[in-house]
Amino acid sequence: xPCLLAFSDSQLVIKIAEKEFxxxxxxxxxxxxxxxxxxxxxMNSMFRSVFVHSVLKSARSASLRAITxxxxxxxxxxxxxxxxGAIGYNKGYAPEQPIPFSHELHAGQYKMQCxxxxxxxxRANHSDVPSLNICMNCHLVVGTDKPAIQQLSxxxxxxxxxxxxxxxxxxxxxxxxxxxxxQKYGAPQACHKCHGPVESMETMYQSSSLxxxxxINCHREKENQAPVSCSTCHY
Ligand code: HEC
Ligand code: HEC
Ligand code: HEC
Ligand code: HEC
Ligand code: HEC
Numbered sequence: 001x002p003c004l005l006a007f008s009d010s011q012l013v014i015k016i017a018e019k020e021f022x023x024x025x026x027x028x029x030x031x032x033x034x035x036x037x038x039x040x041x042x043m044n045s046m047f048r049s050v051f052v053h054s055v056l057k058s059a060r061s062a063s064l065r066a067i068t069x070x071x072x073x074x075x076x077x078x079x080x081x082x083x084x085g086a087i088g089y090n091k092g093y094a095p096e097q098p099i100p101f102s103h104e105l106h107a108g109q110y111k112m113q114c115x116x117x118x119x120x121x122x123r124a125n126h127s128d129v130p131s132l133n134i135c136m137n138c139h140l141v142v143g144t145d146k147p148a149i150q151q152l153s154x155x156x157x158x159x160x161x162x163x164x165x166x167x168x169x170x171x172x173x174x175x176x177x178x179x180x181x182x183q184k185y186g187a188p189q190a191c192h193k194c195h196g197p198v199e200s201m202e203t204m205y206q207s208s209s210l211x212x213x214x215x216i217n218c219h220r221e222k223e224n225q226a227p228v229s230c231s232t233c234h235y
Pocket of ligand 3: 115118121125126127128129168171176178182187188191192193194195
């Protein structure tokens with residue numbers, strides 16, 4: 001009976017919210033039950049967007065009553081709709097890329113630095129995927145007999161960017177900041193914490209869940225003491 005489960009789990013979130021809003025000394029409870037919070041959130045996408053919207057709105061106005069009402073409404077919707085879909089956290093996601101670029105070859109075997117190609121990771125919210133100029137620094141002369149490199153040169157000569165498929169993607173309501181994390185841990189150590197063993201990836205894949213619980217667990221680590229209030233990560 002997954003639909004009913006949604007309802008009883010919502011009450012769990014209410015408890016979490018209560019702790020958060022009534023006792024502003026931090027929220028151990030959310031931490032302890034973050035697994036459960038994530039379960040609640042496994043709803044069909046329509047209910048999810050209602051849920052996300054109302055919970056975040058209530059979180060901003062810090063109104064426990066609003067959060068309770070919206071959660072009851074969502075519980076009700078779930079019971080009525082009785083539709084259930086797991087939210088894919090996309091761990092392991094590895095889309096096929098238009099050109100088979102290998103991190104294993106470039107960053108692993110040839111030991112190229114992450115920041116040589118992704119320099120924005122150090123200075124901006126968003127990291128970047130390199131433009132073809134960077135590739136052509138080598139591939140004007142290297143591997144020009146290979147079909148993949150010919151494809152690359154063709155795009156370069158036409159001035160067309162390669163349509164790389166995005167691998168990591170947070171929902172719009174989440175704020176994320178590369179610079180803060182990369183400056184804190186330095187490259188490539190920082191990259192490894194979140195993106196895994198990139199130097200051995202022939203095809204890039206998502207190595208961490210990127211779930212809220214995953215972010216918060218690290219923020220709460222004793223040596224980090226990073227902020228965990230809702231507005232740290234949500235608009
Ligand atoms: C020679 C340039 C180059 C180097 C060096 C390089 N990358 Fe990349 N990176 C790319 C390209 C091109 C893509 C897009 C294609 C793909 O996903 O494989 C990419 C994609 C990525 C992505 C996925 C982006 C997304 O869509 O979510 C991550 C994460 C990443 N790189 C991390 C790293 C890390 C960490 C290192 C160092 C260990 C590194 N890269 C070294 C060129 C490079
Ligand atoms: C510092 C030099 C360098 C840069 C910069 C570089 N590469 Fe390479 N790349 C190499 C070398 C060396 C090889 C191995 C060539 C060989 O085996 O003939 C290679 C191989 C490749 C191959 C495999 C070709 C095949 O079929 O075997 C692809 C695809 C490729 N690179 C794409 C890219 C892309 C895309 C970029 C830019 C994001 C890039 N490279 C940047 C040096 C570089
Ligand atoms: C604290 C975790 C964390 C660290 C550290 C980190 N990343 Fe990311 N990275 C992410 C997340 C989360 C996303 C998805 C961001 C989004 O969708 O807004 C991402 C996305 C990317 C992308 C795709 C472009 C973008 O910004 O959406 C690239 C490229 C990338 N990371 C490279 C790197 C490199 C290189 C390093 C190290 C210098 C690094 N990252 C360090 C978590 C991290
Ligand atoms: C590997 C541990 C780790 C992970 C995983 C991690 N963070 Fe962080 N985060 C930190 C640390 C440490 C800081 C504080 C950095 C500093 O002191 O400058 C921080 C800071 C931040 C900040 C800046 C806070 C401010 O004061 O403005 C934001 C926003 C943030 N993280 C969001 C996220 C999100 C969203 C995720 C998950 C997608 C995430 N973080 C995952 C360790 C982590
Ligand atoms: C350290 C960063 C961080 C903090 C702090 C944080 N969140 Fe999140 N939150 C995320 C990330 C990342 C996601 C998207 C991934 C997911 O759904 O787990 C998310 C997703 C959500 C969602 C939507 C889930 C869905 O179905 O997409 C809600 C609702 C939410 N958070 C509420 C809160 C509330 C309320 C607080 C404060 C008690 C909070 N968050 C604090 C990072 C954070």
